[in-house]
Amino acid sequence: MTTSLVIQAARFGDLVQSKRLLLSLMLQGEVHLLVDKNLAPLAELLYPAVHVYPFYFHGKLDAASLKHNRALLGELSQSHFSKIYNCNYSPLTAALCRLFSAEIVGYRPVQASQGGIVKSPLLRLVAQMTAHRTWATFNLEDVWAYFTPNPVAPEKVNPVAEGQGKGIGVVLAGREERRSLPVALLADILKVYWKIKNEPPIYLLGTISEKSLAHQLQRHLPPGLQKCIKDLSGQTSFKELFAVLQGLDLLITPDTGTMHLAAALGVPIRAFFLSSAWCHETGPYGSGHLMFQVAGECAPCLEQAPCTKNLCCLEPLRDRTLLRTILHIEQGQKLDSDELAPNLQCWQGGLDPLGQHLTLVAGEDRAAEMRRSLRQLLAAYLQVDLGCCQPIPSEIAELFSQDQEWMLPNTRYA
């Protein structure tokens, strides 16, 4: 029996995507989870068997929150954890890790003279792979899952996505405006799905700051559809969001925390990935989801960098072929090779023994060969048998044989 502490100081979606790791650790024993205070209610809903500790990681710190944090650290220092799993490359969580004498897994604090935070070999490999994001094939949920050897089987993480007749959820926007669909486009897409699903109720989901988007969206919709709308923006606690999502036929969304939560509940996702969002990295986990990915020359871009291409990633989505393709896919029709506009792809979520694995449904994947090879080597590295053995391009092989990984003394974090 082990007692694990997982530190997850990141956002809503990241907390949900820690599920495979948490489930894997639960099989080994007791699991404790340190999360931001605001996300603690969600953590308790998602992981009722886990002991959740709310901590003030972000926002404003006042005397009361400082006192709370210190008391909690005092409590944690008295606990005897077998291992600490630090999920974040963050000086904040690295500082907290100094409280423990137990082994730190993931991102480990070291002296500032050695760089402050040291990554495990797997995380160093992941960091190298991010230099080639177009080849990506390792979902973040799986990255965290492999903090522990032999994580729980991918199909045990989330239920197979299946609509249950309650209606359509619409996430109005992601955290970044650039990663969200413009209202007019979202309205067009919603109209298609509403028709396909025989005009069910529509639930608009978002924060209070997205209320105006909800109003704008409704102005783009026909009266019949408007009548089916329930605008829940700014009105749902995590518990209420949980309740709303459960049983939906599908959720239309950009890359958001709500998307991951819905996937965890088995709601079929219809996600739109553009700008810096990349479905191979943070797509909804599990089988039965569809992701439309804009994959132009500049994709995926960097979240922090301003767009110098006039948001060109919206163009393929605005092409009318998208709505036709949605219709064809949902009706199970055979797709033409030029079904989608150039630079737009449609991927279907699935699983293989390594984890989340996407299959191209429509569009062209110029990085297909690299992606396949990368996945093959990654699986070999993690000692997962994918049952394939094809020649590996040298660019991919080099990722797995960086000089510093074998030239330097093996006292590096292993």
Add this chain to the structure above:
Amino acid sequence: MDVAEYPLRLKEKIQVRILVILPMYGGSLPLGRYCATALESLGEQVRVFEAPVFYSTFMGLKELDLTPEQLLPLERAFLQVVSQAIWAHVQAFEPHLVLAMAQAPLNKPLLGRLQKLGIRTCMWFVEDFRLFQYWKVFAPLYDVFAVIQKDPLLQELSAIGQKRALYLPLAADPTVHKKSHLTQAEQKEYGADVGFVGAGYPNRRLAFRPLAGKNFKIWGSDWENEPLLAQNIQRQGQRIAPEECVKIYSATTVNLNLHSSVKTDQLISLGDFVNPRTFELAAIQAFQLVDHRSLLAELFAADEIATFTSMEEFYAQIEFYLHHPEERTQFIARSYAKVLEKHTYVQRMQTLLDFINDSIGFPTLKAEKTSQEDLGEYAKMIKDLLTELNAGPKADFAEVVARLRRASGQLSELETSILFLDEFRKQYIQE
């Protein structure tokens, strides 16, 4: 990092953060360490940039059997890395003052960046200005340039635009330079009637040859090809660590202190500056015979230190003092009292800080302008923590964080909270 907003005088400021940049090697290296210790004992926050850790790498480049054309860009790139490492220290520590010892690897662009940020820069040029020339380029780039010589150097510094030059003679560190109580074995190993610790400069070689037949031990490097003194040179001319110097000085009856010179036509150079050995021997309570220096008289009175001005006097005095222990004892006592009273690195650093304070002032950074809040129930806890960290009662948040980062192993919840707060501050408040 915030730019300095206004100069702050020491009387308004409780503690100055000082980054001491050591050279990679050489005579100014131990002096830099003494300065750092002295500044700490003055209650300032001190961080030392350990340039010596780069020395072996730098020397390694030279052993690669490369042509000068190949080596030069490598050395430039290497020094660029060193500069970046210093810059990283500056960013992390946010010093008010960067104190560079002579030969410290601070390049022009880095000095420019420091100046832009309002961080005060000072070099203590503990070298003979006639031997090294780089001060002519670098002195104007520092806010303050401290030297161990007076005119014409001070005039020349003024002429090239360095208006804040300070004459700051060398000194001793009584925590290092103190009387050593030797075992019999040590006395035997280190002891001699006459002794010298130092490098084999040409004037010393010639001056010491007539002493070859005596009970005379020479310690230190650069004594190769000196057959007449071969029996006197100890350990085949290996370098001697400062700690061992103390033992040698203590064990020697008459310590010779002949200032170095590359000239051989005049063995006693009658130069101006006084070398560190003069102060160190006095602090160790060891007897010394020192050659006359023009700046010596204002540092030690005639009855505090035994001097000579000619070679005849030099040899005669060796014999005299070897056979007059009472006279030796009197000189020892007086020079010891003087060095403690006037010539310690603590006093030198105080002089330097006062000079900087009076001439240009210290910067303060925006983050420091927060008011002290009532510590309430935490006061005792914080006091205990400061004691545990050996941080001193004046240590501020940054100093505590720096000490916690250096600490190894598991931290308490209070210590972890402080580290977390520092990261929180960097992530959410300063940006």
